Amino acid sequence: MTALVELLVTSIRYAMHEYVNFTFQGMTFVILVAGTILAMRELRLANGGWLSIREGLSMGLLMFAVIGILDTTYQQIYQSYVDTSYTQTVLEQTRNMMERSGAKDEQLDMFDEQVEKMDDQPAKGMAGIAFIGGVLTWILGGLFLSLIIAAFMRRVKSNPFD
Structure with a gap:
């Protein structure tokens, strides 16, 4: 469910051509934190009220791997077929943001x-590398976020023989 909400926010951002926008990035972060907390809460309820950091981390990594695959696939399809000028627009928006923030x-x-x-380098063969890099970035971000959330949500049995 978190992946679908994240893809919806991404679709809205793409429709508005707001590729470099901190508001949407903040919304995505809030969605990911809330989704991870809700998923870990469900896992803890399914485990009889107990959740170890390992279980929370495993569930979080799986969740972020799925989100990473879906989001990266969506992004590559969008860049390749829907808006082929995506990269150029992102670069222009980034430069404008740098100018507004007072860059030297x-x-x-x-x-x-x-x-x-970057323009001089050929783009052929980069889609696979970009896909793997995108998924790994999601997983790495999920590792840190899941570890932090699991540390706060953990409940360990005081007697492991119960």
């Missing part, structure tokens, strides 16, 4: 140089 001319020049280098 040297930083803007360095950003422009990096964009030019």
Whole structure:
């Protein structure tokens, strides 16, 4: 369910062409935290009120792996078939954000140089690497978030022989 809500927010963000927007990033973070807490609460109820950090972490990693696969697939389909100018728009929005936040001319020049280098490199064969990188990024983020949430939600049996 968390993955579907996250994809809905992503769809709204894409429809509004707000690719570099901290409001949507914050909403996504809140959705992920709430979804992880609700999932761990359900797991704890299913385990008779007990939840170890290991169980919470395992469930969280599985959840974030699924979200990562779905979100990365969605993003790649969107970039390849729906809005082929996505990357260029993101770069423009990033530069505008840097200008608004008062970045120095040297930083803007360095950003422009990096964009030019990126444009010179061929994009063929990068989809697979981008997909794996996207999924691994989701899993890594899920590792940290799940570990923190599981540490707060854990309840361990005082007598392991019960």
